[in-house]
Amino acid sequence: MIVNCSDPPNSNYSVGSSSSKSIIETVNGSHHFTIRGYSLAKGMGPSKYISSDTFSIGGHEWAIYFYPDGKNPEDLSMYVSVFIALASDATDVRALFELTLLDQSGKGKHKVHSHFDRALESGPYTLKYKGSMWGYKRFFRRPALETSDFLKDDCLSMHCSVGVVRNRVEGPKLNSVPIPPSDMGQxxxxxxxxxxxxxxxxxxxxxxxxxxxxxxxxxxxxxxxxxxxxxxxxxxxxxxxxxxxxxxxxxxxxxxxxxxxxxxxxxxxxxxxxxxxxxxxxxxxxxxxxLDRLKQLCEAKLCEGVSADTVATTLSLAEQHHCQQLKTICLKFAATNLGVVMQSEGFRHLEQSCPSLLSELLETVASVDEKSNIGSRKKRSGSSIFGLDLAADGGVAESVNPNSRRLRRQV
Structure with a gap:
């Protein structure tokens, strides 16, 4: 819009003209969240959730909340619930959302709930304050989920996209240097x-x-x-x-x-x-x-993703770069799944590059076997799959199972 304050409409001479443009747009971003050990999460109880790491989109912090026993007690744990939550201090944040539960069969039949590809009759969703959420209390019936292609090797994988609505005003450009958006100020x-x-x-x-x-x-x-x-x-x-x-x-x-x-x-x-x-x-x-902080973040991510195919190479890496927490988790995983791990290409590399680790692996195998025998003598049932909880301080994480028995998981 151009407004001439001093000249009549038909004048060819204009003094003090100015122009600006208001652009309403979305700042888009996404986050991938994987839950390993889904079966261990069941029994937490309604309204109890597992949270992703916080991630930044559009100048705000966000998190994904997954409720394995549902958010509503009245649903009797028949549904899982999934929400995207505003995790930073803010008010009246308007945004578009998309939640995708990934089909792990390779058929591409993902379960998608999205604002992005449908008409917005009432506009974007508004999050009033920190802790406000968008999502579904009845995202998926739990019995159907547990027999579907969305759950593979006791693992769920989901993807969320957020488009934060903002109003950007463009005035005259003084030069060709790009002006950083306001949400990049930090x-x-x-x-x-x-x-x-x-x-x-x-x-x-x-x-x-x-x-x-x-x-x-x-x-x-x-x-x-x-x-x-x-x-x-x-x-x-x-x-x-x-x-x-x-x-x-x-x-x-x-x-x-x-x-x-x-x-x-x-x-x-x-x-x-x-x-x-x-x-x-x-x-x-x-x-x-x-870069010690980046090293710690990478170590934490690798701790979450230990598998039979990668554990040997990850163990060698942990030894080389002095990552004690990652090394401990790799040793425990390899000891518990030794037969499969020994067939991997990484294990042959481990034998050649870090032969000293083999003796530590054998000691861990012996320790696991000893604990297993003690458990059998006490008539306590167990599982070959163990859950890993990474505490914020790298120490011991505790949780309480449905039978009120306190579990201690050393990481």
Missing amino acids: NLKYLLDAELGCDIVFQVGGESFRAHKLILAARSPVFRAQFFGLVGDPNNDKVELEDVEPSVFKALLEFVYSDNLPNFHETVLSTSTSFEIMMQHLLAAADRFG
């Missing part, structure tokens, strides 16, 4: 994306990445020594890196600038590399450049 990632003021170029496997020495030096002691240390060269504007994949280094840079663990799922979908292998490489890179 991190520096827009500087990386815009390559604004970059003073260093990394050559990684035939690809180039531009960055800022000061930001890298502030986050990494390795970069600090390289650029500003006693033997560093502050005038160097190009660095060639070997033994790191471009996709891994790109993820490392994203963490340095945003302090968030990168979302590898899009990369995994476009390549043949598994999520666990990508996370292994990122952990190694984090250790190489002294």
Whole structure:
């Protein structure tokens, strides 16, 4: 809209004209949430939920809440409930949502509830305050879920998308430098994306990445020594890196600038590399450049995704990079599933690269067998599958089962 305050409508001369544009749009993002050990979650009771990690979309924090026994006590645990919750302090956040329960048979028959692909007669959903949720109390009948292709190897996988509605006003552009959106004010990632003021170029496997020495030096002691240390060269504007994949280094840079663990799922979908292998490489890179927080986040993700195919290589990685928590979990898993693990390619690599770990693995096998024999003598039933709860402080997590027996799970 153009408003001329001083001239008649038919005048050809305009003084003090101005223009602006109001754009109502959505800031979109997504999160992938996997629940391993679904059967261990049953019996928590109605209104008790399992939460995903919080994730940031549109300047707000979000979380997925999964209720294995349903949210409503009156449903008598016949349904599972799924919700997306606003996890940060805010009021009247308007957003679109999509919840997808993934079909793990490969047929692509996912269960999808979405705002994005239907008419919005009453507009986007409004979350009034922190803790407000959107979702379904009767998301799926539990008996049907437990015999469906959505549950495989005692594992559920779901995906959520959030589109936060915002009003963006555009005025005259003073130059060609992109203006960062307001929701990026708490991190520096827009500087990386815009390559604004970059003073260093990394050559990684035939690809180039531009960055800022000061930001890298502030986050990494390795970069600090390289650029500003006693033997560093502050005038160097190009660095060639070997033994790191471009996709891994790109993820490392994203963490340095945003302090968030990168979302590898899009990369995994476009390549043949598994999520666990990508996370292994990122952990190694984090250790190489002294990014302790990124290393801890990668370790926690790998703890959640231990499998017979990857446990041997993950165990070798944990030993090499001094990840004690990950090493302990890998040893326990390998000891419990030794026959299958010994058939994997990673186990042969483990024998060659870390033969000292084999003796520790045998000790763990003996310990597991001893505990199993003690349990048999006490006439206590058990399962070969064990659940892992990662406490926030890396210590011992406790839960109470339906029979009021307190379980202690060492991680």
